[in-house]
Amino acid sequence: MGVTSEAMIPAVRGTILAVDDEPDILVALEDLLEDEYRVLTTSRPAEALELIAAEPDIDVILSDQRMPGLTGDALLARAREISDAQAILLTGYADISAVVSALNRGGITGYVTKPWDPSLLRNAVRSAYERHRLARELATERALLRGLLDHSSDAIAFKDGQGRFLRLNARMAERLGAPSVEACLGRSEADFLRSDLAADVAAADRAAIESGAPTETTMTEGASEAAQTWRQVTRVPIRDAAGAVVHLAVIARDITEQRQLELRLRQADKMQALGTLAGGVAHDFNNLLTAILGSLELALPKVAGDARLTRLMTNAAQAAQRGAALTKRLLTFSHRRDLQARVVDLNAVIRGMDDLLGRSLGGFVQVEHDLRDDLWPVKVDPDQLELAILNLCINGRDAMPEGGVVVLSTRNETVRGSQGRNPQGQNPQGPNPQGASPKGRALPDANLRDPNLKDGDYAVIAIRDTGTGIPPEILGRVFEPFFTTKGVGQGTGLGLAMVFGLVQQSGGTIRIDSTVGHGTTVLLYLPRSREPVEAVPTAPAAPTPAPRRARILVVDDDPQVRHVTASFLNGFGYDEVAVASGEAALERLDAERFDLVVADLAMPGMSGLDLAEAVRRRWPALPFLLVTGHAEAARIPAEFTVLEKPFPSADLAARVAALLGPAG
Template sequence: MAAKTRPSALVIAPTAVLLIASAFLIFVSSHRLRSSRDLVVHTHEVIGTARLLFSGIQDAQTGERGYVISQQPEYLEPYREAVARIPQLVARLRELTRENPTQQKRLAELSREIDNKFAALATTIEALDRSGFEAARAELMTEAGREAMLAIRRTIDELIADEQTLLASRTAAVDETEWRTLMVAIATMLAALFALAIAQLLLVRRNSQLRRAQADAALKAGLLQATLDHTREGIAAWDAGGRLQAFNQRFFEQLELPQEFAARGTRLDAVLARDAERSTSMLQSARARAGQEPAGEDAMFHGRIGQRTIEIGAHPTGDGGFLFSSIDVTRRVQAEEVAAQAQKMEAIGHLTGGIAHDFNNLLQIIRGNLDLLAPQLAGDAKASDRVVNAIAGTERAAQLTRQLLAFARRQPLEPRVVNLGRMMTEMADLLRRTLGERIEVATVIAEGLWNTLADPAQIENAVLNLAINARDAMPDGGKLTIELANTSLDAAYAAHQADVAAGSYVMLAVTDTGTGMAPAVQARAFEPFFTTKPEGQGTGLGLPQVYGFVRQSGGHIRIYSELGHGTAVKIYLPRAAHAAEWTGAEPLQPVEGGSETVLVVEDDVDVRAGAVDVLENLGYRVLQAGDADQALELLEQSAAVDLLFTDVVMPGSIKAAALARRARSRFPRIAVLFTSGYTETAAVKNRELDADAQLLSKPYRRDDLARKVRAALAEAAGQARMDGAAFAHLPLEGGSRQAPDLIRGEPGGNELPSPHPGSSAAN
């Protein structure tokens, strides 16, 4: 055995040394070639950046002159973009030429020239804005701008000329290095051929070992095929010659390739040609991406085949072949899309809710002052009309904020157990009158329809919104169908929807025969202010308001639509087990004033002043404070305070809830009325108000404030009478009645209970 091994070693050792030396030479040559090419690329980048710089300066000049001629602000866009981009390009040139002192010096000069040029441009624009066209024209006629531009052109031309000289020398170096690399490669190839010849001789001597290895390989191949057939992924491997070597049926089934391709030896070119017939060539895309990934990492490509999403993996094998894998990721992609959409809508909801809150405070200042101003202008008809128009404007603005709060799920709801069948029957005539004669309205109500818990007014508003959208989608007329049915959403459905809980629901579907929606429009349909209607015909808040109401009510909403076939919007509201309640409107109480003492606590000076003026006009004695600390001082100094009217959000460490509790410790029978730019629902949800707290949402009218104050005072008086009756019926102990323990919390505490449990809050 040693005798047989020695000749092989004598041949292999020199061959190995030769190959290693050749490989080293190739490596060195390749490194030099790469370095030379990098220098060429670097030079090209310097030249390209210099040209971009000059182009940007020309754009700035073009924008400036376009603006001077047209005096239209949009013509300044090229100028503004150039102002932002030029410093970046100059900085990039400095970075690229940092090892070239000549170019660095030239760039310093170029920077000064650019500054002069842009100063001239800015002077012209300022002259136009300040003194008009003739002044700007006079600035343009000066030689400063032209000379600056000539200087810039000259400097950039010199810079590019130097770089082109460098480019020529570096290109020559690349050519020389390529020739040397080719020679080394030829030598290496000859060495490799020699090594292959020696290897062939060795292989002949080991035929017996090869036969045994083949038998072992056949056994392993069978095991490999059994493994492939039982994996969830589709697998197909082609060798360097483009022939199929290993595969399973699942690969061809998932990619919907003909079964005749599922055979050893199938050419990769044939499979790629069939795959290229799709709108997106999945295998070719994955293969191309594999060349862009770092070595050892798979290239993944997602594509759609029919209604399914297939993930294709491509990995080059060591022998020059390709290994492809496929897996059906439809469910995973759907779940990710639903989760992403839910997160986006939640983020937009937080943003719109905050905007509406701040806007309500501004509206309150405007509306309060208008209410106070109106009686003073009773004798001036024209001024009174203007005040009325302004008040109407604040009402429209308040409606806008209510729509924003509806989308953000912060609108005040009054949920009741209702039967949607009766509601839709009553609404049918209203819808027919609203939609017109060209729209046929049909209602389909399932027998035994369950009740649901929701705000009746918001349900009517949602149906009306959807009906109007449907009408606009049927300009030539059509049919609107309102369908009601009982349904159950199971766990399998809920698992693929981020915002759905499994359970029993009442489905309300509004279907039209209109133009339908494109998938891109459906994806954005619930976003605030997104609309496809012409300007002035839609606010983009109708569907978002419906979406917010449904989600706030614990429901679910989906849109099903096809272009040219119509749209169906399905609302799912939770089933209610109780009987339907009467939904008639309660009559408004008359506006009354009073003589009680009211403490107004509001950190916004303008809002506080408006509230104080309204209350004083209603006859109340008013105290005012800018924060909780001032309010507590006034409470200590006052003989009696009948009502605390406080904003929920205030600066300082003492919040509205704590202020209310401490006010009751001073005046146990004091009434508490909160106000906030948010709504009661939002405050309750954030645990800042109890569910039955008295809250007046901003912006409010004079009459709203008057009614709420009387209601809060009446509730406090009623609670006081109930407490007195309870005290009168306490058993006698030791010959005297014992007062009930009014202390909240631990015995011996110093906080008194509120007359009504829902009076502590903050926004």
Template sequence: MTRPLRLLFIEDDENDAELLLQDLERGGLSVEWERVETREGMSAALDRQEWDALLSDFRLPRFSGPEALALCKARGLDLPFITVSGTVSEADAVDSMKAGAHDFVGKNNLARLRPALARELREAESRKARRQAEQALHQTEAQYRQLVESVHAIVWRADCRTFRFTFVSPEAEAILGHPAARWSEPGFWEAHLHPDDREEAVASWRRAVRGESGQHAEYRMLRADGAAVWLRDVVSVVPDRGAPSELIGVMMDVSERRELEAQLLQSQKMEAIGQLAGGVAHDFNNLLGVIIGYGNLALAQPTLDARTRGRLEQIRAAADRAVGLTRQLLAFSRKQLLQPRVLDLNTVATSLEEMLRRLIGEHIHLVALRARDLWPARADPGLIEQVIINLAVNARDAMPAGGTLTLETANVELDESYARAHVGARPGPHVMLAVTDTGTGMDEKTRRHLFEPCFTTKKPGEGTG
């Protein structure tokens, strides 16, 4: 050691302490020392500074070696403790070693002291290094655990042969609802992959095992309640002696992003269809202008017979209805302004009830649930009526054996999260109009096409035009 060796002697005989010191210095050791002979003296010495080792007699007038050893342990000190005594039995020496003393040296055999002390100092350094390494490991593990638990994603490890999870972070239960303990069950991952995505998800893990870097995939896993959650899974392989040992990765919930992407795609499709509809409506209006103009000229002839006049009026009436259709197409393409006004949705829905009953037939029961004190809304009444009629016709076709069609109005408050998930929606007070039927419903594939204007499930001849 570069500094003097700090030794604490627990010894009542000053001469014996001097003998020990001389023996150590003859061996080339530079020693800084202090002698104590009572519990109080030892406690004070331990408080004043740190010591490298303790050399203790077995029996002292007011203290003892076993008591000194016990005091050292009570303070949590891991210091070399060597009993040096000339009046101790073999049984006492064995008991001292069992109690935690590191060695026993007789005063009549001090030649053993230097090598014993050197050995115990090395052992103490080794123990200290191990403790520091363990503390560093625990600290690293704590930091890693804190990092993993703070990330809003599923951090995981899995066997690269069986794909069985060996670790998942607590966020796994928060995102998918399955307790973390279930993830370690054999086949859990594959069993909870969405059937349509299972092949690609498993293939991405297999590519990682084969050593293909940068593996990631987006797929759906099934929550505990059966709902599907979109995950982006980034996978890496951990090698052991050049061969893949295990897989590690991070699964991030990207459901909201996928929903926004789908809404963006839908809006782009609607924009393209709107542009097409606007162009068609413009050309169609030109043709209708000619038909209506010549029809009006023909009707102005005073010599028309009643039969011919009736036919011409039917032509003009059909052309007028076509003008209404082009108005809807232009509104859809936003080339013609809507005609919104403040209205009462209850009044609009009530005015349609008689017509809806004739439209849906007697085998379907119409129920109106009108909210009291409904807030006024600003909308184009003609388009609102058209939406209700279209929904009623679709509901009728979905209930060939009869059922119930419900029109419901209510006041609702849309929050920020709803607005973020629905393009075009704004948070705040709104009036809701809900049209509900007890028909056959729609499967997931049909729901994905719900707002596509040209999509239909009807066969030719069933009202598709």
């Protein structure tokens, strides 16, 4: 026995195993085949099986039939169990029964009688080798296709020219609502889809086949806009050897998340544009309010003897002040800013929102209060808290299309044993010791966004509506940024995310109790503050008198605001000069001496900030007061003093007096 191989022939040319108990036969086979193949030889069937197990790349097995210990047909039958190699039986006898046995047991592809015709044997081996190579390539392609079908996240199918499924994966069957892949074979999509969708699919299939080129279409499914899904369907025609389109590959990709994100991003862009627009509108509106409020304040002393006129002008001033508060809230809504936290009375914040909520919720929604008198103070940004409450109340209004009641309530609550609770809500201890909502139902801890809420005292705000409630499958996603069930253009999906961010930054948490058909309660937990409530700064009853005579340069492009500001300063006892632009202001400063400059921030050409920096470079000791109707329109350095429009005369007097300092 000998095992030989031709070292100079690359293995990629194929490997042949020759098995014969006569060494001369093995030498002859090796001489005949070694020019084309790597040839392994052995005279013992047992060793042949060892070689087959050790050499998985054997392509063809040539075996003699009559060998001691193991006949050729038996050897090839055992080889079939461990190898996919093609088999050729060599026999020196016209033993048809052995050939039949080899065909049945060993899976031989042919047999050659001894003595063989060299050309015939070479052709038989070459044919067997080609069959084995093609079979392996086909098996590889099938494995790749099966792997693609089984593990792709896309729904994939192959159809014949009539649209019937030849192959498909489980995702395609699931998309069609079929019980299994097998249930789809030989059938078309029309057997599973609605008639209108089936017609669209059939038309798209025909168009792809007729064009002979890959096509892409987008399909929209879903009964409601909130449940809408999008799929991008790619159709690839497959041609036969003659170039005719005989099959169609269909790949359906779920692009719902991508499309929703695109829609949300477009909505976010709209909101950003709205914020920019709001800033410009607020600046102009605050200029108007400054002129209105200032004029009313200047005129009120002149009608002091007329009670009716005084009352009318006071009413007008109060309405203008409400407009100023609305403008401030608009800017807070449109522009992000750092929290300006202070210790507040939550009850006072809620009561102060009565007018805002009344205008925002409309006449079909009734707002009720249930506020605890001994409520603990908390440290929070009151403007952001008002915005959060407004968002939650608007959500409640939207859940009550036929009208209803929104109840704002407050209470104190002490949290104990909250550390280390299960964030998935499995047997946790909720933050409410009684485990009940204001409606008496248990609050599901799975909705507690912060499972590590620290032990301690909390003031709780509850916003309860009598609306439609939130389904459980949506409840777990309501805090996700950009998630919304409202139609495109009706909501950004940022409201609850903003509320969650506010309470989290304030050291608290938020939870929701909702039952479909019975309404929703949102609870805001805010840590108790041990500090006293900070008094809201109030303007002095009367303007601060001028500490000394001074010349003040007023710069504002709005003539009405410029007149009001100059009139205020003149009434305080200052000498004022008013100009309409930053360039004009620099000309006056070059020619005259001034003790203070009061300039509007937003002006065409040279802005107030540009003017302030120019003044600081050329006259560093000259005080400067920036007045603005939109404080977030530009980054104002901390060293500059700022006064926000609209302002009462007392605020202006106080700022001017502080900048000028005492006489001497």
